Amino acid sequence: MTKWVLVVCASSVLGAGVAAAQRTPGAGEVAESKPIPTHLPSEGAQPHTDCVGGEEDELTVDFVPDAISRKAQGSELEYHVEISSRGPEKTRVNYSWKLTNDLGAVLASGKAPRVEAVPSGIPLTSVGMRTPSNLADGFYRLTFTVAGLRARGAQVDGGKDVWLEVAGGEFFELTSSEWRQQSRAYQPTSTEVTP
Amino acid sequence: MNLARIIGALLALFILSGVSDAFAGSGVVRGRFRTWNKNGNYCPTGRDCTGSVYTQSQYDNNQPIRNVKVWVYNDTVGAPLGEGVTDDNGYYTIAWSYPGSIPNASQTYVYWAADHKENRFFIHYSNGTYPWWATATFTPQNGTTAGSPQQLGTTNHGSSAAPDLFANAYFGAEMEWREALNYVGVLQANFYWLEIRGFEDTIDDFLGECSTSCASGSANRVQLDDSAALKPEARVMHEMGHIAVYKAKAYTGGWPAIYCYPNTSGDGCGWSSTTAEWSAASFNEALATFTAFTALNYPDAPVPTYCNSTGACNDTSHNLETSSGSSCATDDNRRPMTVMKYLWDVYDTIDDGEVNAEGPAAYWQMMAVLASYGSGTSSNKVDEPWNSSYSALDARDGRAVSSYGWNYNNAFGTSLTDARDNNCNAL
Numbered sequence: 001m002t003k004w005v006l007v008v009c010a011s012s013v014l015g016a017g018v019a020a021a022q023r024t025p026g027a028g029e030v031a032e033s034k035p036i037p038t039h040l041p042s043e044g045a046q047p048h049t050d051c052v053g054g055e056e057d058e059l060t061v062d063f064v065p066d067a068i069s070r071k072a073q074g075s076e077l078e079y080h081v082e083i084s085s086r087g088p089e090k091t092r093v094n095y096s097w098k099l100t101n102d103l104g105a106v107l108a109s110g111k112a113p114r115v116e117a118v119p120s121g122i123p124l125t126s127v128g129m130r131t132p133s134n135l136a137d138g139f140y141r142l143t144f145t146v147a148g149l150r151a152r153g154a155q156v157d158g159g160k161d162v163w164l165e166v167a168g169g170e171f172f173e174l175t176s177s178e179w180r181q182q183s184r185a186y187q188p189t190s191t192e193v194t195p
Numbered sequence: 196m197n198l199a200r201i202i203g204a205l206l207a208l209f210i211l212s213g214v215s216d217a218f219a220g221s222g223v224v225r226g227r228f229r230t231w232n233k234n235g236n237y238c239p240t241g242r243d244c245t246g247s248v249y250t251q252s253q254y255d256n257n258q259p260i261r262n263v264k265v266w267v268y269n270d271t272v273g274a275p276l277g278e279g280v281t282d283d284n285g286y287y288t289i290a291w292s293y294p295g296s297i298p299n300a301s302q303t304y305v306y307w308a309a310d311h312k313e314n315r316f317f318i319h320y321s322n323g324t325y326p327w328w329a330t331a332t333f334t335p336q337n338g339t340t341a342g343s344p345q346q347l348g349t350t351n352h353g354s355s356a357a358p359d360l361f362a363n364a365y366f367g368a369e370m371e372w373r374e375a376l377n378y379v380g381v382l383q384a385n386f387y388w389l390e391i392r393g394f395e396d397t398i399d400d401f402l403g404e405c406s407t408s409c410a411s412g413s414a415n416r417v418q419l420d421d422s423a424a425l426k427p428e429a430r431v432m433h434e435m436g437h438i439a440v441y442k443a444k445a446y447t448g449g450w451p452a453i454y455c456y457p458n459t460s461g462d463g464c465g466w467s468s469t470t471a472e473w474s475a476a477s478f479n480e481a482l483a484t485f486t487a488f489t490a491l492n493y494p495d496a497p498v499p500t501y502c503n504s505t506g507a508c509n510d511t512s513h514n515l516e517t518s519s520g521s522s523c524a525t526d527d528n529r530r531p532m533t534v535m536k537y538l539w540d541v542y543d544t545i546d547d548g549e550v551n552a553e554g555p556a557a558y559w560q561m562m563a564v565l566a567s568y569g570s571g572t573s574s575n576k577v578d579e580p581w582n583s584s585y586s587a588l589d590a591r592d593g594r595a596v597s598s599y600g601w602n603y604n605n606a607f608g609t610s611l612t613d614a615r616d617n618n619c620n621a622l
Contacts, residue, residue: 053454054408055429055480055503055531056465057422086467104357141357145505155502155509160422161360176360176394176421177320185352185359186306189231191331192349 059091059118059148059158060084065173077171079162081127083146085118091156092117095146097129102139102183108132118148131164139174139183140164221292222339224267224277226330226347227285228307230362231354232258236428236491238498239507246496248374251507257351259285260328260362261369264310267291267335271299276335280312283373288344291335301334305347309365315372316389316435318365321398326361328352360394360424367427371435375490379562385442391431393419407465410434410483412441412448428487429503436483443565446577450475450588453580456529459591468501468535471526474595474622475580475588481534482599485542486562488515488535494544494554501535515539518547523619533619537596540614551614560607564599567606575601596621 062082085091093116098109110129118124129142145159163179165172174182237254238247265287267277277291289305297303306329309318320326330350339345353359368391376382395418397404402411402418408430410417417438423430441448453476455461466472466480484501492499499515500508515536527533542561544552553561568577572585579593600611615621 053405053465054420054423054433056407056467057503058467061422098356100357104354106356143357147506155504155506155512157504157506158422159505161424175321177322177326180326180359180361181320181324186327186329188329188331188350188352189354190351191347192351193346 056086057158058086058156059093059146060086061144061146061158061160062123063142063144063160063162076133077131077164079129079142080125081129081144082123082125083118083127083158084123085120085148085156087150088120089150090117090119091148091150093124093146093148095127095144097142097144099131100141100143102141102179102185103187104189107135107140135166137167138165139179139185140166141179219292219294220297220335220337221290222335222337223288223290223341223344224305224333224335224339224347225286225288225344226305227349228260228263228265228281228287228328229257229285229349229351230260230328230366231351231358232256232363232366233353233355233358233505234363234367234425234427235505235507236426236500236502237507238491238496238500242510243497246493246499247491248493249370249491255355257349258366259283260307260365261285262312262373263307263365263369264312265289265305265307267303267305269297269299269303271302272297276303281307285349288341290341297335302332303335304332305330305350309361311369311372314387315376316368316391318361318368318391318393320361321392321395321401323392323401328359328362358425363425364391364393364419364423364427364431367431368435370427371432371487371490373490375432375486376435376439376562379439379443379559381443381563381566382439386439389415389417389435389438391417391419391434394421394423396420408434410437410441412438412445425505426503428484428491428501428508432487432490433480433483436486437479439486439562440479440482440565443562444568444577446568446594447581447585450580450591453588453591456591459588466531468503468532469530471529472531474529474592475590477529477531477534478595478599478621481531481538484531484535485538488539489542489558494542494552494558496543497545499539499543501532516543516545516547518549518617528619528621533621534596537614537618537621540617541611547617549613549617551609551611553609557607557609560603564603564606568598568602574598575605592622 063079065079094112096111099107142162148156163174163176165174238244238250240251244250261283263281265279266275267289268275276293277289279287279289281287306327308325308327330347336345392398392401396406398418402409402416405418406420408420408423417434452461453473454466455464456471456473488499488501498510500513501515502508502513518536540549541551542553544554572578572581572583575598580588580590582589604610
């Protein structure tokens, strides 16, 4: 039985970039050295001087890793999710989540038991998620989506992905880039013979 | 047959058959790449989708990867055996060659990287390297031709449960170029080598921190935040629109506190399509978004929409065709949504009480007009918000609807006043 290590907050989950850099390159990383034509350098020597942000999200989602629970068959990673609403109105939200592996197979999922109200400026924090306890070493994606409704039919929604690796008994939180570079996501999900 | 002729025939057979493969090989492969498309902002089934480029029939299923660079590759060789591009339907036909037997030939594959075929833009991981997508491995067949290529079939990536975010970003960016920016001559000339990186709120040594995505025209960069995927209209297409505005005519950005209306100082202010903003900001954001919703809609669309969403946009609160009118609430003339409706009214051919209808033939003018802005900081000039020494802003409502209309009339002899009057007399 795999012995899971409790290293959630300080080093693993929050220090995922370091963990990723120490890992043996996978197939995706090897291919990064492919000689794709060289691009011209960016024009500006001092970027960010006229950086313009996009429209602010009306609903934002933040994942807060809580703990790893040790079970007989392995460990589970628990999150709680904070849903925040921007603007003066309260928002009625409905949410769902799913855990997939790097080939897209759904391993677990869940949804809100009922529509909940998110007052403006006060995050909804009652949402909890827990990974299955028998995750093999590999790459996993936790996807959370939330749809909201406001007065006069105004439409808002939001979501967030958490990119996970389970390796050697530890959970690592990766960036989307790290996850995709190291996982099997470059592989085809299907091939149809007739072009 | 004498001995010499027999030896000669055997020698010819020897050269023409397998042994020749040991010294040189070539062929042609053909196939198709698709990705599971889960980008929002489509026109949903049941709505009047006349004039809509992107309808629900293209959503939540496999869609072609269009106009992207493709390579034939073998890891043991360590170099491309051939390269090409996909067409508008995602098909590629690539000639390959190798000066000898391909080592480990059965492990050859074709892959695409998120690199537009005309070098308009390319999409990178946050660390600056390429995401890529491969076929299954195969053994190249020597002697295949363009007329009779080796068929590799259609290769799909991603799924409904796990759509590939980078491939979906390419889908949106490619549509933005092909359906909008591509029609503007000044952008045909100037819009190249845009580097897009995602998906993180902060990417050091790129554009730094921008939690709602951002663009830098001077650096020719777009950064997509960690929630930017699958809502192309408000993110990748919108940010490419900012780059287009800059490429049409470079201007001095970085306007201090421009998003902090009604204040003239402050930091970290954001913006929303439905809140009042300084007009330089609301116009700049609306114009960037204009390139997005005109990529998604032709001018005869009766229900063009804009939203910051991964789904279809609501057709009541987000309908651009619902003109703001002349009976407006306080500050309606400062809201980016009002300016978006103004720009749509200038462009569209739907009769909704205003005479402006530039339509498809004059679409290019709506971006090219920017190139006609005079240099400097005085009224209607490209850097109007700044004071003459560029040390502070003295016209936060400058470089907006008013100056756009003035320059448009000056360049093309068409007054846009009617559309402006129909949209709260936007500033």
